[in-house]
Amino acid sequence: MHIVVCAKAVPSTTEVRMDPVTHTIVRDGRQAVINPFDTAALELALQVKDGVFEADGRCARGVAGGADAACGGLRPSSDEAACADATADTAPADRPAAPVTVSVLSMGIPATEALLRDAISRGADEGVLLSDRAFAGADTLATTYALTCGLAHMPTADLILCGKMAVDGDTAQIGPEIAGALGVPCVTDVRELVAVGARRVRAVRGADNGTEVVDVPLPAVLTVAKEAADLRMPSIAGVRRGACARVRVLGAEDVGADPARAGLAGSPTQVVRSFVPQRADEAVRVEGTVSEQAAQVADLIEGMAL
Amino acid sequence: MSGLVIDAARCVGCRRCEKACATAGIVVEGRLAHATEGCVLCGACVDACPVGAIHIERGSAADEGDLAAWSGIWVFAEQDAGQVLPVAFELLGKARELAAARGCTVTAVLGQGCGGPVDGALTLAACADRVILAQDERLAERDASVYAPWIAQLAEEMRPEIILYGATPFGRELAPGVAVRLRTGLTADCTVLEIDPETGLLQQTRPAFGGNLMATIECPAHRPQMATVRPGVFAAMARTRSQLRAEDMPRQLVRGLLARMEAAKVDPRLEPQVAVVEKRRADEGASIAEAPVLVVAGRGIGSKKNLALVRRLAELLGGEVGCTRPLVEMGWLEYRHQVGQTGVSVAPKLLVALGVSGAIQHLAGIGGAQTVVAVNEDADAPLMGAAAYAVQADCVAFARELIARLEARAG
Ligand SMILES: Cc1cc2nc3c(=O)[nH]c(=O)nc-3n(C[C@H](O)[C@H](O)[C@H](O)COP(=O)(O)OP(=O)(O)OC[C@H]3O[C@@H](n4cnc5c(N)ncnc54)[C@H](O)[C@@H]3O)c2cc1C
Secondary structure (H helix, E strand, C coil), X not given: CEEEEECCEEECCCCCEECCCCCCEECCCCCEEECHHHHHHHHHXXXXXXXXXXXXXXXXXXXXXXXXXXXXXXXXXXXXXXXXXXXXXXXXXXXXXXXCEEXXXXXXXXXXXXXXXXXXHXXXXXXXXXXXXXXXXXXXXXXXXXXXXXXXXCCCCCEEEEECCCCXXXXXXXXXXXXXXXXXXXXXXXXXXXXXXCCEEEEEEEECCEEEEEEEECCEEEEECHHHCCCCCCCHHHHHHHHHCCCEEECCCCCCCCHHHCCHHHCCCEEEEEECCCCCCCCEEECCCHHHHHHHHHHHHHHHCC | CCEEEECCCCCCCCCHHHHXXXXXXXXXXXXXEEECCCCCCCCHHHHHCCCCCEEEECCCCCCHHHHCCCCCEEEEECEECCEECHHHHHHHXXXXXXXXXXXXXXXXXXXXXXXXXXXXXXXXXXXXXXXXXXXXXXXXXXXXXHHHHHHHHHHHHHCCCEEEEECCHHHHHHHHHHHHHHCCCEECCCCEEEECCCCCCEEEEEEEHHHCEEEEEECCXXXXXXXXXXXXXXXXXXXHCCCCCHHHCCHHHHHHHHCCEEECCCCXXXXXXXXXXXXXXXXXXXXXXXXXXEEEEXXXXXXXXXXXXXXXXXXXXXXXXXXXHHHHHCCCCCXXXXXXXXXXXXXXXXXEEECCCCCHHXXXXXXXXXXXXXXXXXXXXXXXXXXXXXXXXXXXXXXXXXXXXXXXXXX
């Protein structure tokens, strides 16, 4: 089984300072890190590789929404039934085809290579960096296009994991767009992986009002919530491996990308204006000592007849 | 050709662009700036250049004639077990406004299982010029594997100029699936939508850059123009606060509404892929989205133990507890309490904010609140300006006082 994790380099802080005079963003001195949602996706992939989700009757993680042991008889029977189901449906005949390999795919500037090495030091097998000025200025559609070009130049992916969203862009569109481009199903906001087989995956996803346990056939794209997993630290051996690993750096031509569909040229959307929101300050100031203020607010609330 | 273009005649080699760039995408050599492999075309250098020597060149747009073939505004009406979600009516309200400016029609698109009630479709018909309705078992469960190709095909055939989606969990999965199939743009989580009446260009404004900025985004050369909007951002059309019921309506009205419906088919080759094995409702406590009163805690409450005060205040006011994102990140409260752009959009009658600064992502979620009381030590915190009542005080002391008073008044 081949798992591809799509990862993005983002500024280490999203607390962007504004220049009070020019109203432009002050971006100096911000280090790039892997988007925190993508680190959760990477950790899940590594856990699959470790065999954590092999549905072998142990019900390795159960279908519990919380941390408690789902199979320990602590949960209501419906959960147990679902749990038994998970194992019955997916195992033991259906385990991920061995070996499980994990690749990390990123589109970014050349410096992003360091982050891919870091991913390898934590257990990923391969890093592929799509880096080319032709990819610059991409919106979600053009990013999706570049990533699918990259995917086409890697061993066929059985499972693609993305972060649920990027902390800097916050559109949450890349995962579902990749799924749409490849014509494979997508599960978004995955809070927990339950079972991973060779042909399908069971996962818990966020829903309108709670969560849902879903089954999806592979290949598929999953987008992962931050709470799904915390990325492990690299081992000493891993750091060494990362340091000498070869990250494949591919340009637009290498992956056969049509320049008209990549980068700025391939982006249907454009930012035409950005501005600091102006707020009309019409607030009524509630003055006095804390006690007087509380009294006024209590009156106000009483007057509202809630 | 598109990319960063530097006017050598204007560039004075001042290096402001170099300093403004976060990705080492531009360097100055020999008193002349040039772009490097690191350039991501973010535009920071364009803003920083004092002599206007830098601009971003875009490739030429598609020919205009093609764009004119697209007209009308569509709203994707999401249903859950046959019930149309309220956000569809919020979007229809906004769509009507845009359509009035542009002089075009509004269409609601609804997919549901076979033999379900048509009440939802009738209510939509009361708010739109037309309802495209597909009744098909494969649409009963919301699975983008069926919905996305279905909507993409409809749009290709019928050519709407704009499609709006609710930014619900499903809408956020569906809309990108449609966008990539139609190879068009999609703007997520818009808080303002405006239209150019002449060109039909949709100006889509959303928070950007960690919320310190608002960005207005356009999709000039591709159609349809597509945007998602969080539930609660726009007000629903008044007459649709509750779903109409066919049996309560005069037959003639029903007939009139039915006449606005157009049946659509789903490609027989499409099959649902994602099977829902189990649904789990979030336990304990009502959803904060519909709470009539909310007490929202921010980092200013200082410590986790002060949440007890927040809870007590909410209880006295008959409301629920909300919070800002840092509190969820610190593990003080569950995610479902988070108010804001990446949390829940709320619309209470009364919202009391304790120690909340009012970052734009947070404000994006409270647009529907009727009366906001902000309590903050800092009179200049953004929420103090955005609120109806600003209380400059220590929020913990204030909460204690208010609780004492409310308890006393309750007897
Ligand atoms: C992509 C993205 C999405 C985001 N989505 C959301 C979201 O959905 N919801 C959300 O809330 N945030 C969101 N955020 C985070 C947001 O930018 C802010 O960081 C966050 O809202 C700030 O929370 P806060 O007001 O609790 O904390 P702070 O900004 O730290 O504000 C604390 C406030 O408390 C005041 N204070 C301190 N002590 C006291 C006291 N004793 N008495 C009274 N006042 C006191 C301070 O003056 C200050 O104004 C998002 C950020 C990003 C980048």
